[in-house]
Amino acid sequence: MIEIHEDEYLDPTDGLIHCRKCGGPRQAVIPDPFKGGSFKPRCVCPCQQEKERRRKEAEERRQRMERIKRRKAQGLQDRYLYGYTFAHDNGENPVMAKAHAYVDHWPQAFKRNIGLLLFGDVGTGKSFLAGCIANALLERDVPVLMTNFPSILARLGGMFGEDRTAFLDSLGDYDLLIIDDLGVERNTEYALEQMFSIIDSRYRSGKPLIVTTNLKLDELKHPRDLAHARIYDRILERCAPILFAGKNFREGNAASTKAAARRIVSPDNQKN
Numbered sequence: 290m291i292e293i294h295e296d297e298y299l300d301p302t303d304g305l306i307h308c309r310k311c312g313g314p315r316q317a318v319i320p321d322p323f324k325g326g327s328f329k330p331r332c333v334c335p336c337q338q339e340k341e342r343r344r345k346e347a348e349e350r351r352q353r354m355e356r357i358k359r360r361k362a363q364g365l366q367d368r369y370l371y372g373y374t375f376a377h378d379n380g381e382n383p384v385m386a387k388a389h390a391y392v393d394h395w396p397q398a399f400k401r402n403i404g405l406l407l408f409g410d411v412g413t414g415k416s417f418l419a420g421c422i423a424n425a426l427l428e429r430d431v432p433v434l435m436t437n438f439p440s441i442l443a444r445l446g447g448m449f450g451e452d453r454t455a456f457l458d459s460l461g462d463y464d465l466l467i468i469d470d471l472g473v474e475r476n477t478e479y480a481l482e483q484m485f486s487i488i489d490s491r492y493r494s495g496k497p498l499i500v501t502t503n504l505k506l507d508e509l510k511h512p513r514d515l516a517h518a519r520i521y522d523r524i525l526e527r528c529a530p531i532l533f534a535g536k537n538f539r540e541g542n543a544a545s546t547k548a549a550a551r552r553i554v555s556p557d558n559q560k561n
């Protein structure tokens with residue numbers, strides 16, 4: 290005998306247990322091919338199915354959010370990068386349209402291994418643009434790492450053998466690798482060798498790379514020696530160059546910070 294719960298009733302018209310909430314059956318009818326007649330095993334009614342679907346959806350959403358949070362913590366190692374988002378863009382730099390376009394066309398960029406080379410003077414917003422791409426893609430659940438050579442070299446410094454190989458391999462796990470501020474690292478033979486192995490393994494992984502640099506395009510195209518040439522050649526081959534010209538946005542920011550500071554400490558405000 291099947292037990293009938295409080296939220297159920299036995300429908301005399303089909304002899305099956307039904308849900309009081311949605312009226313759907315909570316028993317299926319399966320014919321018995323041997324003895325004739327039928328089995329009436331328990332099943333879930335439509336409202337129970339809907340509830341389960343919503344529970345799974347919420348669980349998947351929760352897991353996705355967790356994953357995104359974890360990826361952000363991993364991929365944005367410097368805290369200030371959290372603020373490099375499209376939401377924080379003041380709309381003054383027209384080059385930002387290219388960042389939106391890159392994010393919008395990410396599946397194609399990834400598939401065709403198209404990276405970016407952001408070059409131009411200090412303070413023109415190259416790192417901000419790269420950071421916006423990083424954050425936007427991380428929000429879409431794409432594994433991104435934004436880092437720079439001094440950090441990578443510092444980490445490699447304490448590693449040997451398998452740890453080293455594992456760390457270098459781990460850079461290949463990211464769908465997008467962003468190397469910020471190429472050219473600020475010390476140009477020792479050791480540093481150049483490490484940089485080459487990182488750029489080269491990225492090149493061979495077939496996954497996109499974004500590089501920001503204060504170096505001039507001419508310096509990248511005509512480097513001073515072979516050690517630099519083989520690094521820059523690979524970057525130039527895979528990364529579309531984008532020039533950041535004109536306005537120094539960092540100076541603009543500094544000016545607006547100063548203006549804001551003046552407002553805050555002005556005698557008028559002291560009264561409030």
Ligand SMILES: [Zn+2]
Pocket residue numbers: 308309310311312313334335336337
């Ligand atoms: Zn129901």
